[in-house]
Amino acid sequence: MASKKKSQYAEQPIVDHVCVIGAGISGLAIARTLRKRNVPFVCVDRTSGVGGIWRQPSTGEPGPGYRSLHLNTSQKITGFADIPMPSHYPRHPRHDQIRDYLEAYARAHDLLPRLEFDTDVVGVEQGENSTWEVTTVHRPTGERTRRSFRHVVVATGHQWDPVRPHDGIPGADSFPGEQLHTFDYSTPFDHLEKRVAVVGFGNSAADLSVELSRLASKTILSFRRSLHVVPKTLVGIPIDEIATTRWWSRMKFAEQQRFITLLLRIIRGKLTDYGIPKPDHKLFTGPLTISDELLSRISHGDITVKPSIARFEGSTAWFTDGTSEELDAVIYCTGYHISFPFLPPDCAFTSTGRVGLYQRVVAPRHEGLYFAGLLKPVGSITRLVEMQSKWIADLIQEKAVLPPADVMEAEVEEHLSATASRYGTTAQDSIQVDVAPYLGALKRERARHSPVRTREHG
DSSP states (O other), rough: OOOHHHSSHHHHHHOOOEEEEESHHHHHHHHHHHTTOOEEEEEEOSSSSSSSGGGGGHOOSSSSOOOOOOOOSSSHSOOOOOSOOTSSOOSSSSSHHHHHHHHHHHHHHGGGGGOOOSSSEEEEEESSTOOOOEEEEEEOOOOEEEEEESSSEEEEOOOOSSOGGGGSSTGGGGOOOOEGGGGGOOOSSGTTTEEEEEESSSHHHHHHHHHHHHTTEEEEEEOOOEEEEOOOTTEEEEEEHTTTTTHHHHHHHHHHHHHHHHHHHHHHHGGGGTTTTOOOOOOTTSSSSOOOHHHHHTTTTEEEEEOOEEEEEEEEEEETOOOEESSSSSEEOOOBBBOOTSSSSSTTOOTSBBBEEEEETTTTTSSTTEEOOOOOEESSSHHHHHHHHHHHHHHTTSSSSOHHHHHHHHHHHHHHHHHHHTTTTTTGGGGOOOOOHHHHHHHHHHHTOSSSOOTTTT
């Protein structure tokens, strides 16, 4: 069997201490911290360069990015702490500006020599002697390589395995028009003067319906569940910056809800005034739709709000309220599965399919396996992954230690119970976090049984 493996793979010894999977914001945060601490690592990414989802609109690579994509969070908070985004950038930069910034960040910290692009990870398995066997495929050549690492950090994000619901809609297979997911969408120009339905009510659905409404002959926004619609800025402050202020963190959760709910009522009135059903949940107990333009376009009659599609009959879409529309195209903005096909399923998920990681980072029963950026905060993720990267590096360098596995699993259950009661029981619900409390939890973890505290370590 050993000789067969040698013929299939380019076998290599343990030459790198850590394997980081993904070169987006989270992967770069990990790489920067490891590089600063002189911890050997290699970072692999399936795309041809730095940036994750932010490089795709201009490269033509598949992914959730589209040409009009901008940050919903502010450049002040989304930039890394040590090298902020350029001051001339707008408050909510465009995708190519973010890509350029991430590339410049990688160059500034000399990360590029440790980054391997066009490299798919097809297998990560626990090996002997507390190692992880990582199998990769170099996309241009097809060469397969198996390497052993002491630690693996998964930083691939959770927006690359599209949920495609049209298989479950009666008649969708015979719809003569175009059906595509946000993952496949690039620009609105292919839909000039067409009748288009955008399915979903998240951020991407808002973005796409707004831009399509300027070119399509008719734009319909169809969704099953209503969400709270929040502008990018409130009282002159970007909403993600509000989440990082001291005065916000000092407020109780119920006070935060009442405060923002009151502001929204003053600024835009009731959602029902726009033909949008009242959400079935209170603010901050489910996803938010962040958009400055959606309600305005609805008010001007450029976007028609409809409930979910019940069935197709030829090019006619019938909605659950009994109305129908003739359509030329349907774009599904229906989110993504959280999946890691290269990992055994018990590494990241509970038996119920929710993410089961200690402090959203550590696989309790799989020593040396960590996850970075597998989070859904209200606001920017950057400060959170920077803190995650410090804690992960602490653990790798044995400057901090983990509690016993049963203690970690108890924390996971507590978190899942809390997110289930506040948000729901899906995998996406299980990665919701509040910025300030989560940062506090990570800081406490870094201090756990840490024998030495140095200036660099802090």
